[in-house]
Amino acid sequence: MATIPLAVHFDGDFVLKLLPADSEHTMDELAAAAAQNSVGVHVPDQPGRTLRVRRQGDARPFERASTVAAAGLGPTECVEVYFE
Numbered sequence: 001m002a003t004i005p006l007a008v009h010f011d012g013d014f015v016l017k018l019l020p021a022d023s024e025h026t027m028d029e030l031a032a033a034a035a036q037n038s039v040g041v042h043v044p045d046q047p048g049r050t051l052r053v054r055r056q057g058d059a060r061p062f063e064r065a066s067t068v069a070a071a072g073l074g075p076t077e078c079v080e081v082y083f084e
């Protein structure tokens with residue numbers, strides 16, 4: 001386990017946030033951690049919709065069970081989190 005600081009842009013939020021992510025966290029866990037900093041603060045909740053994570057600029061999201069390490073995300077790399 002290693003901590004990897006990621007820049008996170010949550011869709012609809014105007015603030016890019018630095019999030020300490022564990023290398024073994026799944027994308028679902030990463031999305032949940034990012035949501036704690038944005039949903040209900042700058043972004044309205046959307047119950048029943050799934051959170052997804054993708055590398056900034058990519059069209060397709062990571063697999064939900066993929067880990068931060070398996071995705072090859074490096075320090076301060078930017079990911080986008082959004083409701084699907």
